Amino acid sequence: MTATNGGHMPADDTAGTGHAGRPANGTRAGTAPGHAPAADRDTVAVVVRQWRAVHPELDTGPMEVIGRINRCAALLQQAEDAPLRRAGLSRPEFDLLGALRRTGHELTPGELVRETFSSGAAVTKRLKQLTERGLVERRGDARDRRVAHVRLTDAGRDLVDGILPEQLAYETSVLSVLAPEGQGELAGLLAELLGRLEGRTGAVRA
Template sequence: MQEQAQERARQRDTVDDIVDQWARARPELDSGPMALIGRLRRYNLRVDSALREYFAQHGLDTSEFDVLATLRRAGEPYELNARGLLKSAMVTSGAITNRVDRLSAKGLVERRPCESDRRAVLVRLTPEGKDLVDALLPGHVRNERRLLAALDRDEQAQLDALLKKLLVAHGDIERL
């Protein structure tokens, strides 16, 4: 298995061709950063596509699943205010409102007034929403495992640590 992974790593990819083109066009430039960022971007597109496909099979998009999963992992009673959802999703309040509207129309979440702040609204998973996220989670994890299967567990841990180091260095340190 490891030999196959090493052989795949030795194979050329599209980014190698791009780097070669830059080496011919601008040989004085170090294209190493272009190669790494290019591979990260290309792989991210493949991951996004695989996640979209999985969730679409179940009538959701990835942003809707993100809201459901955020509420589920919040623990009972599986509810958060808009600020809590925003902090987790890193999108605009309008985007959260649209996601919650779609999920509410599907009967997967409900809005309810906050007892301690009458201006605030809480978003809560319905029993159907909880059942759906619980049913989808094992397949989602299998899908992600499949996407990482070219790396053994040690390589996955190394990549995870390196990506975390980059994220922290660029300010992604806000805690949920």
């Protein structure tokens, strides 16, 4: 497995593992009396127990957090990508189109690299494919021939606007299992973690 999950499980099983904080009485934080802890009701818990049996001396706590983030991301992406597959798009291609749509103006390939956190070679390849499909178009800079400006075509804009509502509806449905205050708390915690990770290590460009 990649460094993202600490090498604790196979790459195609994104349920990494660990423990949530344990109060002094030995019960899990946030567990209601008479109910099984949430950590015992998902696939990550199985992996946690297995690792604890193999290495009882190790603190497997990080696995519960990182493993669940990875597992949720994998499951969410499988469903979210369905509209993209129907449109013949990959996730990175849609991210590129989305960057052009949400910024609302032309972007250079270099700016698209930063917006999508992709490599220059990957952006070049995706732009070529999207240009051939008539979803984006490029124009040269009048003052510098080395610079290109990329914008959405009408077809590209319509495609993004058609897919986005379907994705948001799916995400709303998924998150409806959490109370609004829970969603806000989760968003805040993830924002804090992401901000620290981006500030310290950045991300691997695809």
